[in-house]
Amino acid sequence: MQTLARAGLLVSTIGIVVACASSAPQLTAPAGVTPPVAAQRPHAVPSPNGSRVDPYYWLRDDTRQSPDVLAYLNAENAYKDAVLGPTRPQQEQLYGEIVGRLKQDDASPLTLRRGHWYYTRYETGKEYPVLCRRAGSKDAPEQVLLDGNAMAQGKGFFQIGAYDVSPDNGLLAWTEDTVGRRQYTLRFKNLRTGKTYADAIANVEPEIAWAGDSLTVLYVEKDPVTLLSERVRRHALGATGPDALVHEEKDPSFYMGVGRSKSDQYLFIALQSTLVSEWRYADARDPQLKFRPVLPREADHEYQVEHLGGDFIIRSNWQAPNFRLMRARVAASADKHAWQVVVPHAGDVLIEGFDVFRDYLAINERSGGLRKIRIKPWRGGQEFYVKSDEPAYTAGLGVNHEIDSSTLRYEYSSLTTPLTTYDYDMRTGQQALVKREPVLGDFDPANYATEFVFAPARDGARIPVSLVYRKGVKRDGSAPLLQYGYGSYGASMDPSFSSARLSLLDRGFVYAIAHVRGGQDLGRAWYEDGKLLKKMNTFTDFIDVTEFLVREKYGAKDRIFAVGRSAGGLLMGAIANLRPDLYRGIVTSVPFVDVVTTMLDESIPLTTNEFDEWGNPKHKASYDYMLAYSPYDNIKAQDYPAILCITGLWDSQVQYYEPAKWVAKLRALKTDRNALLFHVNLEAGHGGKSGRFQKYRDTAMEYAFMLREAGIER
DSSP: OOEEEETTEEEETTSOEEEOOOSSOSOOOOTTOOOOOOOOOOEEEOOTTOOEEETTGGGOOTTSOOHHHHHHHHHHHHHHHHHTGGGHHHHHHHHHHHHHTSOTTOBOOOEEETTEEEEEEOOTTOOSOEEEEEESSTTSOEEEEEEHHHHHTTOSOOEEEEEEEOTTSOEEEEEEESSSSSOEEEEEEETTTOOEEEEEEEEEEEEEEEOTTSSEEEEEEEOTTTOOEEEEEEEETTOOSOOEEEEEOOOTTOEEEEEEOTTSSEEEEEEEOSSOEEEEEEETTOTTOOOEESSOOOTTOOEEEEEETTEEEEEEOTTOTTOEEEEEEGGGTTOGGGOEEEEOOBTTEEEEEEEEOSSEEEEEEEETTEEEEEEEESSSSOOEEOOOOSSSEEEEEOOOOOTTOOEEEEEEEESSSOOEEEEEETTTOOEEEEEEOOOOSSOOGGGEEEEEEEEEOTTSOEEEEEEEEETTOOOSSOSOEEEEOOOOTBOOOOOOOOTTTHHHHTTTOEEEEEOOBTBOTTOHHHHHTTSGGGTHHHHHHHHHHHHHHHHTTSSOTTSEEEEEETHHHHHHHHHHHHOGGGOSEEEEESOOOOHHHHHHOTTSTTTGGGHHHHOOTTSHHHHHHHHHHOTGGGOOSSOOOEEEEEEETTOSSSOTHHHHHHHHHHHHHOOSOOOEEEEEETTOBTTBSOSTTTHHHHHHHHHHHHHHHTTOOO
């Protein structure tokens, strides 16, 4: 093998880069540059269980206009830029690699709905999607519904939330966000004339649904302070004055959404808290749109509904922790004792979702830690699975609008296989490749290997771990390793492909997903064991996976990195306090790190909805437990890993001041010389920058941070 040695760097001809790491900090501030020091202004945070003093509470500014706060955030950005200055060429190289793998003039697969073929396409050099359709045939002339590039001009942030075409195919309704705070505006367009109507309804959720008259739209109105979904209203196109109230939700623990049945016969209002569901339905052709519950809400009962023939098909956890599928006559659905079992409960199979067809039922399930698709004929015949030959993969139901079709559109991906769309003939078992996401350049999946293993937890549980690396990386305990985790809300982190990640794999990184408790990777019990008064399992699982991977020589003990976002940022903050010695560096974005203070404040978005996830700190047992792991409250005088923290000023899910306070307190107490960097996107929310390519600027920054700390400067 031909190699080139340069400044401790070894570059092999197969594309793997390996470097010798140093135990000393790799990222340091230039001479004369010092980190910002936030002033300490003691503030009492009261609760029924005692008062706590928060010295950095002043960093909360709901207007986002305080000169003191903005000055501090800008100072943090300037310090981060100074420390990362030497990595700027590497960031540009990484950004070029990542964007260079993307096909710029790309388009999504066409999907058929009411006689029109819909798709989204991108244009070379442009950031935003163009939404299009073709009438009757895939070869018919293109009609542009919305051009995101034109709509985004002059805006620092722009995002199309959702769009829906009226049943008569003539009108378009869509929602858009121009701030990043998820407060959308509802707008309308005549698809026959191209006219955009003056109607504009602000502060709504993204989802919308047309009634059968093709003139009336349902939408969800948000509280302007808490941003909770409060009311469903109906808007008649062109009408002035207040829109009619359809449903008002008095319980602040519920989210609301609106939708339309696949059959087009019914409109739905879906109400969901952490542990309780209620679906309400109305005939889409009813001028009064009178809604009634499919089944009134009941404690600890979650369900979802679709319509087929004269029945509702229902996914329910009634007497079924991992859910089962039931069938009920529409008129009798409110009596769940009259429901009939379609797919029974299984202790080792979690039913995550389903789709209905005239002759088939498609089921998305999770078993053995993997997401799979099962097909059940309605009339006779054996159930069967859509198969895969890879050890770690994910298969998900795609967009299937046509209820009479026997073709299932589904999506498949693995850590080495780009997102692939198939059309699967449920009658014959034959499948046709519709599209595989292109990866430009010299990508060859045969150059990479993936594994699916189980790591032992300290209490005897077995934690699934998905791994990917470039072939040729030695399993001798010398490779840098990046471990990702989430572990909340029952969300399962599937082993799916990332073309951006290739820039790490090709430089010798091993990438691991720790499927920790708090997700539903192994069923509902896996979730229950990682929430409320068992939340600590999420953190110790992640740590135990790290120790296992080091012990098994997947990664070097002094070159382990961890990454987590949002609730995964809570995980990052917890492991930083619990086992800072295990990690060389931590990257966290929009992290939920100030658990107790946030959950005490019911004016903050998400708080009242999430007592069943974290606990209510007004109750002493929950207060004490949350206080014991809350990252912000448990920072102490000790050495911490190098940390890169990212937030968005307009984040509506995890407010910017949580990570701002966390970073400020870390600076005051940590005893090491490792880098602590805070990047604040001033024109972004929870999802980061808008646009197809701009988000990869942050990715390149994150990768450069880790590569430099790993001793890899190429």
